[in-house]
Amino acid sequence: MTATATRVLVLNSGSSSVKYQLLDMRDGARLAVGLVERIGEETSRLAHTPLATGGDKRETEGPIADHQAALKAVAAELSADGLGLDSPELAAIGHRVVHGGLKFTEPTVIDDAVLQEIERLVPVAPLHNPANLTGIRTARALRPDLPQVAVFDTAFHTTMPEYAARYAIDVETADAHRIRRYGFHGTSHAYVSRKTAELLGKDPSEVNVIVLHLGNGASASAVAGGRCVDTSMGLTPLEGLVMGTRSGDIDPAVTFHLKRVAGMSEDDVDVLLNKKSGLVGLCGDNDMREIRRRIDEGDERARLAFDIYIHRLKKYIGAYTAVLGRVDAVAFTAGVGENAAPVRAAALAGLEEMGLAVDADRNAVRSGEPRLISPEYARVAAAVVPTDEELEIAQQTYALVSA
Numbered sequence: 530m531t532a533t534a535t536r537v538l539v540l541n542s543g544s545s546s547v548k549y550q551l552l553d554m555r556d557g558a559r560l561a562v563g564l565v566e567r568i569g570e571e572t573s574r575l576a577h578t579p580l581a582t583g584g585d586k587r588e589t590e591g592p593i594a595d596h597q598a599a600l601k602a603v604a605a606e607l608s609a610d611g612l613g614l615d616s617p618e619l620a621a622i623g624h625r626v627v628h629g630g631l632k633f634t635e636p637t638v639i640d641d642a643v644l645q646e647i648e649r650l651v652p653v654a655p656l657h658n659p660a661n662l663t664g665i666r667t668a669r670a671l672r673p674d675l676p677q678v679a680v681f682d683t684a685f686h687t688t689m690p691e692y693a694a695r696y697a698i699d700v701e702t703a704d705a706h707r708i709r710r711y712g713f714h715g716t717s718h719a720y721v722s723r724k725t726a727e728l729l730g731k732d733p734s735e736v737n738v739i740v741l742h743l744g745n746g747a748s749a750s751a752v753a754g755g756r757c758v759d760t761s762m763g764l765t766p767l768e769g770l771v772m773g774t775r776s777g778d779i780d781p782a783v784t785f786h787l788k789r790v791a792g793m794s795e796d797d798v799d800v801l802l803n804k805k806s807g808l809v810g811l812c813g814d815n816d817m818r819e820i821r822r823r824i825d826e827g828d829e830r831a832r833l834a835f836d837i838y839i840h841r842l843k844k845y846i847g848a849y850t851a852v853l854g855r856v857d858a859v860a861f862t863a864g865v866g867e868n869a870a871p872v873r874a875a876a877l878a879g880l881e882e883m884g885l886a887v888d889a890d891r892n893a894v895r896s897g898e899p900r901l902i903s904p905e906y907a908r909v910a911a912a913v914v915p916t917d918e919e920l921e922i923a924q925q926t927y928a929l930v931s932a
């Protein structure tokens with residue numbers, strides 16, 4: 530890496546999409562952001578915004594056959610603005626990798642052995658790790674000489690004590706199949722818990738935070754002195770909170786009951802719980818804006834879906850208060866957590882005995898900055914702390930390659 534290499538490209542490769550951001554690590558500025566969607570279809574779409582030049586968003590539609598073609602198209606867009614992958618200013622590429630198992634507790638420079646290990650984890654992350662691997666392999670082929678770093682969604686949660694991570698099932702079976710709670714959204718929980726400490730004017734080691742990452746996927750975590758001690762997602766991102774399309778916690782017997790009485794296959798149940806449950810299963814909508822609009826019109830199904838969502842959130846706030854013993858802050862983040870004031874108000878309503886309260890005026894403020902929504906007198910701070918997973922991935926990547 531040359532002394533002038535201060536840029537990091539962050540890639541988040543999904544099964545049919547690639548999201549990317551190019552950042553300058555001198556100040557964290559975003560030079561370009563974009564998204565390739567519907568890879569492998571006739572109607573693929575690339576949207577690229579060259580923030581460095583102040584240029585307009587450029588959108589192109591047309592078939593993009595695979596991830597290799599997608600990354601080549603992204604590289605061409607970046608080159609058009611003088612930000613190409615061949616630039617000496619590019620220090621590294623940081624890849625979001627969903628599942629790092631127990632082995633990857635830190636961001637890791639990718640070599641063949643690391644790739645093999647990520648591959649070995651495919652059985653526990655069949656939807657995500659293959660797409661992440663494709664992105665890494667393609668990027669390595671384009672710039673074999675450039676350091677590439679894997680930043681794992683699970684890494685922040687590897688500090689969970691064994692009694693929080695282990696399911697109460699037969700130990701031999703669990704170990705043979707690596708069944709345990711891994712947790713996800715780790716880069717977000719790490720970033721938001723640190724930013725929350727900053728908002729309180731304290732060092733992360735001094736504060737206990739409950740982070741509520743409420744997006745289309747949703748998870749809660751209990752963070753004690755900067756270390757995760759419990760989180761709501763488990764072996765897969767299905768466990769825990771009610772999500773946009775996922776059920777979250779459910780009696781596992783429901784799965785074999787459905788197989789026995791409804792003649793559903795494993796795949797049917799998988800699709801039901803991951804894609805047709807949560808808010809969408811309960812009321813047909815997974816966008817909280819639409820659900821709130823329907824509630825305002827008196828829609829009972831939307832109301833019930835909202836109440837179920839809030840009830841689950843409250844249970845986790847209560848559980849993590851007990852796990853942490855002392856809570857300094859509850860932080861809301863991601864699409865719903867950052868934008869839906871009624872969700873924040875409802876989740877904390879009635880928790881005054883636990884030191885939690887919401888100030889209606891503060892809660893109504895719309896801003897991209899971290900902010901308190903609790904009144905001065907509240908013993909436990911309530912905060913909105915916008916997440917920034919790309920910046921976190923870029924910072925972790927840059928720290929590793931410039932060390």
Ligand code: AMP
Nearest residue numbers: 744745815816817818863864865868869
């Ligand atoms: P994420 O996965 O973090 O991008 O969050 C996406 C979700 O955030 C959407 O499905 C919406 O439910 C929610 N969301 C985004 N903007 C708003 C808003 N202004 N008000 C309420 N919910 C929102």
